[in-house]
Amino acid sequence: MKASANTIEIPTKVLESVDTLEELEDWLMAKNPRLMRELRQARQDDLAGKFKPWKPRHPSKVEDV
Numbered sequence: 001m002k003a004s005a006n007t008i009e010i011p012t013k014v015l016e017s018v019d020t021l022e023e024l025e026d027w028l029m030a031k032n033p034r035l036m037r038e039l040r041q042a043r044q045d046d047l048a049g050k051f052k053p054w055k056p057r058h059p060s061k062v063e064d065v
Contacts, residue, residue, distance in 0.1 A: 008028065018024045029035055045051060 008031075010024075010027075014024075014027055018027065
């Protein structure tokens, strides 16, 4: 039986080894080539000093109490 393009096959060993949903999500993300390329590029940019400190786009308003 052939899996559809939208089906992700997860090996039994992986399912048996994860203890949390978070661990399974980590495994799935590591199998995403585009995401891994973007993360590697972000790390290279960070090491090269290309990132600016993060500032919120919409500063929260502090109301007087």
